[in-house]
Amino acid sequence: MSRSRAPAFSDRQVVIFLEAVGNIPLEIFRKNQKPKNLKPFNYIKYLFKATNQHGVHSPFIYSYLVNGLYKRKSFPENSLLSAWKKHNNFSKRKQKILNRTFSYFNDENFIKAHDNLFREDKTVYFSLKENSPEEILKQSNSFNLLVVDAIIEDAEKQKAWLFLKEHKGFNISIDLYDIGFLFRRNEQVKEDFRIRI
Structure with a gap:
């Protein structure tokens, strides 16, 4: 055995x-x-x-992890992150996650292959400290990538995160412990990932 x-x-x-x-x-x-x-x-x-790239069976997420989140490379600060930092106090860990994510999804090669689905104007930030799941759903219709903060803050916010990731409007959810991503990507079946970083 x-x-x-x-x-x-x-x-x-x-x-x-x-x-x-x-x-x-x-x-x-x-x-x-x-x-x-x-x-x-x-x-x-x-x-x-949680898992890393070896436990992921989605080519889309695998590529994001290997070429974005886990890439051993220093990325210049993304303009979207700079704008969000003016109104939010992100930990260094969250800044690193967000910067690598935005850099990956706004790379020229990625944009060409994915029809600009996740460019900066199609990305939005919500905090469960300030927004209810219902408010997030109402305000998020024109966005393809939702960044949801404070998903582990307390039991109520954990339930709110669970509600959002199970919603039929999102195909992919990624849990990075204290911050999560929700994607609208029609060609992918609904999947939920808990990624270690």
Whole structure:
């Protein structure tokens, strides 16, 4: 009988985990105590359920991961990210994710192959701290890529994210722990990805 190997984590993921665990109050381990902050546990659960490019069976998402998100290359700051940063306080991790994503989807070769589907004017940002799922659905009809922030903030926002990614208007959802992407791409069957970064 073969034994499955434990997933390999990057040094950065281990640091995030250790930082999160370091902030866990000891009273949550006492009997009959309900934890107030489940974020560290949610991150651990995310790490174990998430995959990288090797667990993805969609050529579209595989290409995005290999040539965008995981590419070992420094990208200049994208103009859309610069504009969004004026109104939002993104962590360095989110800035890196967004910049690599926008750089990939706005690359000349990608635009030619995909009819400008995900260019900057077809991309929009929403935060579940400020917008309800219903508001997001109403305002998102003319966009093909939705960036949804604060998807793990609390149980209510996790339910809102689940509602959005299950909505028939989106073909692809990508969960990157605290930020998510929703795509409209008619030629693809509905798929949900939890990606480790």
